[in-house]
Amino acid sequence: MAALEARGSHPRPGLRAPVRATRGTYCVRVTAAAGPERAVVLRGLVKRFGATLAVAGIDLDIPAGSFYGVVGPNGAGKTTTLSMATGLLVPDAGTVHVHGVDVWREPAQAAPLLGVLPDGLRLFDRLTGPELISYAGLLRGMDSHVVAARRDDLLGALDLTGAGATLVADYSAGMTKKVALACALVHAPRVLVLDEPFEAVDPVSATAIRTILQQFAANGGTVVMSSHVMALVERVCDHVAVIGAGRILAAGPLDEVRAGQDLEERFVDLLGGATETPELSWLRPSSG
Amino acid sequence: MVATLVRLKLRILRHTLRREVWRLVLMIIGILWALSMLPSVIGGMLWLSEQGEGAARDILVVAGTLVVGGWTLIPILVPGMDDSLDIERFATSGTSARRLAPGLLVAGLVSVPAVFTGLVAFAPVLAWHRQDWQTLALAVVCAPLAVVTCLLHSRVCTALAARMLSSRRSRETSAVLGLLAAVLAVPAVLALGSLGLEGALEKVPTIAQVLGWTPLGLPWAAPSAMAVGDRTGALARLALCVVWVLALVVAWIALLQRALVRPPSRSGQARRRADAMLPRTATRRHPGVVAAAAVARRGLRYWTADPRYMGSLLGSVVAPVLIVMLVAAVVDTPAAVALGLGGFMAGTIGWGRHNDVAYDGTAFWLHVAAHVPGWADRLGRTLATFVWAAPVVLLVSLVGAALAGRWELAPAAVGLGFGVLCGGLAVSAVASALLPYPVPEAGANPYAAEMGAVGATMVAQLVSSMATLVVCAPVGALYALSLWVQDSLAGVTLVVGLVGGVLTLAAGVVLGGRVYDGRAPRLLARLA
Numbered sequence: 001m002a003a004l005e006a007r008g009s010h011p012r013p014g015l016r017a018p019v020r021a022t023r024g025t026y027c028v029r030v031t032a033a034a035g036p037e038r039a040v041v042l043r044g045l046v047k048r049f050g051a052t053l054a055v056a057g058i059d060l061d062i063p064a065g066s067f068y069g070v071v072g073p074n075g076a077g078k079t080t081t082l083s084m085a086t087g088l089l090v091p092d093a094g095t096v097h098v099h100g101v102d103v104w105r106e107p108a109q110a111a112p113l114l115g116v117l118p119d120g121l122r123l124f125d126r127l128t129g130p131e132l133i134s135y136a137g138l139l140r141g142m143d144s145h146v147v148a149a150r151r152d153d154l155l156g157a158l159d160l161t162g163a164g165a166t167l168v169a170d171y172s173a174g175m176t177k178k179v180a181l182a183c184a185l186v187h188a189p190r191v192l193v194l195d196e197p198f199e200a201v202d203p204v205s206a207t208a209i210r211t212i213l214q215q216f217a218a219n220g221g222t223v224v225m226s227s228h229v230m231a232l233v234e235r236v237c238d239h240v241a242v243i244g245a246g247r248i249l250a251a252g253p254l255d256e257v258r259a260g261q262d263l264e265e266r267f268v269d270l271l272g273g274a275t276e277t278p279e280l281s282w283l284r285p286s287s288g
Numbered sequence: 289m290v291a292t293l294v295r296l297k298l299r300i301l302r303h304t305l306r307r308e309v310w311r312l313v314l315m316i317i318g319i320l321w322a323l324s325m326l327p328s329v330i331g332g333m334l335w336l337s338e339q340g341e342g343a344a345r346d347i348l349v350v351a352g353t354l355v356v357g358g359w360t361l362i363p364i365l366v367p368g369m370d371d372s373l374d375i376e377r378f379a380t381s382g383t384s385a386r387r388l389a390p391g392l393l394v395a396g397l398v399s400v401p402a403v404f405t406g407l408v409a410f411a412p413v414l415a416w417h418r419q420d421w422q423t424l425a426l427a428v429v430c431a432p433l434a435v436v437t438c439l440l441h442s443r444v445c446t447a448l449a450a451r452m453l454s455s456r457r458s459r460e461t462s463a464v465l466g467l468l469a470a471v472l473a474v475p476a477v478l479a480l481g482s483l484g485l486e487g488a489l490e491k492v493p494t495i496a497q498v499l500g501w502t503p504l505g506l507p508w509a510a511p512s513a514m515a516v517g518d519r520t521g522a523l524a525r526l527a528l529c530v531v532w533v534l535a536l537v538v539a540w541i542a543l544l545q546r547a548l549v550r551p552p553s554r555s556g557q558a559r560r561r562a563d564a565m566l567p568r569t570a571t572r573r574h575p576g577v578v579a580a581a582a583v584a585r586r587g588l589r590y591w592t593a594d595p596r597y598m599g600s601l602l603g604s605v606v607a608p609v610l611i612v613m614l615v616a617a618v619v620d621t622p623a624a625v626a627l628g629l630g631g632f633m634a635g636t637i638g639w640g641r642h643n644d645v646a647y648d649g650t651a652f653w654l655h656v657a658a659h660v661p662g663w664a665d666r667l668g669r670t671l672a673t674f675v676w677a678a679p680v681v682l683l684v685s686l687v688g689a690a691l692a693g694r695w696e697l698a699p700a701a702v703g704l705g706f707g708v709l710c711g712g713l714a715v716s717a718v719a720s721a722l723l724p725y726p727v728p729e730a731g732a733n734p735y736a737a738e739m740g741a742v743g744a745t746m747v748a749q750l751v752s753s754m755a756t757l758v759v760c761a762p763v764g765a766l767y768a769l770s771l772w773v774q775d776s777l778a779g780v781t782l783v784v785g786l787v788g789g790v791l792t793l794a795a796g797v798v799l800g801g802r803v804y805d806g807r808a809p810r811l812l813a814r815l816a
Contacts, residue, residue, distance in 0.1 A: 086657065087656065087657065087659070087809060088653055088656055088657060088809060088812060089809060089812075089813060090809050090810055090813070107659050108659050108661075110659075111657065111658060111659030112659075114657070116653075116657045118653055118657075120650075121650040121651065121653045121816070122649050122650045122651040122729070122730065123651050123654070124586060124648070124651045124654065125651070125730060125731070126589055126590055126593040126594050126730070127565065127586065127589065128562055128563065130562045130563035130565075131562075131563050131564060131565040131589075134563055134565040134566045134582075135565050135582055135586055135654070136654055136658065138565065138566070138578050138579060138581070138582035139579050139582055139583070139654060139655060139658035139660050140575070140579070140658045140659075141574075141575020141576065141578045141579050142575075142578070143572065143578075144566050144567050144578075147566060148563075148566055151563070151566075164562045165561065165562045167593075169730075169731060183654065187658075
């Protein structure tokens with residue numbers, strides 16, 4: 001935890017430099033005009049599904065090198081926002097910049113910067129785990145020997161080597177999540193956007209994933225993750241944004257948002273306080 | 289339970305119709321068509337009742353066999369026809385297949401084709417109305433048996449096919465069996481073809497005699513036998529028919545029970561190699577080419593590992609053979625039909641990929657996130673089909689020429705096959721980026737009807753098939769000319785097919801790539 005607290009207080013100099021030499025991508029590297037400070041900038045994002053306004057104008061600055069948690073109740077628009085931020089869902093209005101690259105104007109330049117783990121979307125599950133990771137790398141045009149080396153590293157780090165030649169269709173939910181995370185990491189992105197990365201993952205794997213992500217952030221990468229679990233966000237994130245009804249209710253460094261409270265209490269406060277839960281009087285073993 | 293399931297089916301139907309105007313329109317068209325057919329069916333039956341018992345028997349048995357055969361084969365060859373209640377949805381209700389089966393069967397009657405078949409099944413009663421009461425009674429008894437046979441055939445066959453496609457071992461077995469059946473069918477068709485139309489018609493009584501003892505013909509043949517005074521034969525056929533229906537029920541319940549306990553979504557198999565996606569030789573290539581090769585390799589895996597692809601493979605390869613055999617058996621010039629087999633199959637394979645992206649489902653996000661260049665995505669998908677389809681089409685075209693005994697026209701047949709394959713794939717490369725429509729999800733029953741998008745489905749299929757026809761018109765015209773006017777044009781057809789095909793395909797990949805680039809995220813949203 002010491003490393004985490006240190007990260008919150010000291011902005012590290014020279015945020016980005018290594019790792020990018022072997023990336024085979026078909027785009028020109030764009031130097032961010034906005035400077036290295038902000039990894040992701042969302043401005044006025046709006047998305048409407050029929051009559052529902054899923055995202056009602058979101059502005060958010062995510063500092064480079066931060067471990068950013070996005071929390072909110074079910075249906076708050078977390079997944080919709082993250083999908084628009086990663087180029088998977090066309091926004092009705094607003095802009096997304098990743099390290100100064102406009103995700104929707106210059107997708108070819110933005111794609112290599114982003115590693116995405118969507119929630120609720122399928123995978124090509126007739127491939128084996130190793131194949132899926134290779135496939136993700138090859139789709140980005142990477143050299144096959146680089147892909148092979150990284151695939152093996154990722155399989156080892158995420159404890160998936162044992163699954164070997166099993167098809168992803170036969171994976172458990174947690175293994176599926178892990179292999180999807182590997183697909184997001186294989187091209188060594190600068191920004192990771194992960195939707196519920198710890199859902200259904202067992203504690204041992206969760207620790208492994210957390211370590212990987214914290215190292216990534218410690219080396220200057222940016223992690224944006226959504227979660228329902230406040231305790232987890234409090235433990236791993238240094239920044240947090242609370243989304244409710246398609247708007248940002250609070251955002252910033254974890255301690256500022258918490259304002260001296262427990263994150264969970266603060267969260268409930270922001271959402272307008274806990275409502276009285278009606279008692280289900282019939283739900284007793286004795287009542288039959 | 290029966291009433292509950294029928295109510296459920298009716299409620300689902302009501303909700304889908306309310307949500308989808310197009311389905312309602314289609315249903316009304318279907319009902320109107322069925323109603324318009326009824327007078328001619330009734331008229332035909334009344335006419336038959338005045339003919340001799342022999343003629344009536346032949347016609348009723350052959351027509352009836354076609355009806356049952358259609359219910360057996362069409363759901364397998366045209367995926368998306370099976371609109372029955374999905375048994376897996378009941379898996380958590382703790383009800384056994386035995387209790388569900390009667391309700392599912394009755395609920396299966398709630399559809400326009402089933403109701404129409406039900407009415408048609410009673411038509412023989414009209415044809416036999418001048419006969420004695422025993423024949424009439426038997427006809428009345430056999431009608432519901434025929435309907436139930438139809439329904440059970442379709443259910444058991446799609447369930448069996450879905451099972452077979454879901455595991456590798458059974459897939460391989462069924463592929464071998466299918467090949468064997470095809471090889472055995474060829475001499476039969478040749479014999480039929482050599483008889484010609486007149487000769488074939490002379491054989492109808494014999495054929496009807498044989499069909500009357502098959503499960504497909506039993507319910508129609510029983511009253512016919514009674515009509516000609518063969519009481520034992522009639523009762524024997526009736527008994528056999530009942531036994532067959534009971535056997536089908538037992539088989540169906542067993543299949544349902546298996547589906548309840550072990551859904552077919554899991555593949556339950558491991559590959560021999562952990563990673564067959566990476567190319568063995570590591571040569572430095574353009575990133576787009578790397579991506580295209582990966583897409584192609586992944587597509588090839590899906591052709592052999594995904595039941596939905598296997599199902600559409602069956603439809604696009606077997607259906608043309610069956611149709612050509614049927615047509616060749618009745619037309620005057622079976623040679624021309626046999627020669628066209630390669631082109632026909634090329635068309636069904638190439639056009640069959642017009643909804644390729646939809647088969648990815650939401651897994652397509654990986655392509656969007658990686659920002660695969662449109663041309664690379666299109667090229668990869670095209671290659672995944674082309675690499676196996678080209679040899680198959682070549683072989684089938686040559687076999688067609690050999691069957692027809694027109695070797696001098698072999699170049700024309702090959703040119704047609706290759707040109708149509710490329711044309712179809714070119715149209716598909718554009719259409720699959722432009723007009724996706726829902727298909728069953730990966731791991732779901734590949735034969736299930738997809739609710740929710742009849743309009744989009746019809747538009748996409750209509751537009752893509754029209755476009756395929758237009759694109760393939762030049763090579764088709766040259767083929768027709770070399771077949772009927774000037775057989776020295778065969779060489780020209782071959783050249784035009786090869787060169788024009790490659791150019792068309794390249795244009796399709798480039799154009800489809802442009803369309804894809806412009807709307808990849810929107811495409812993903814349509815698939816979600």
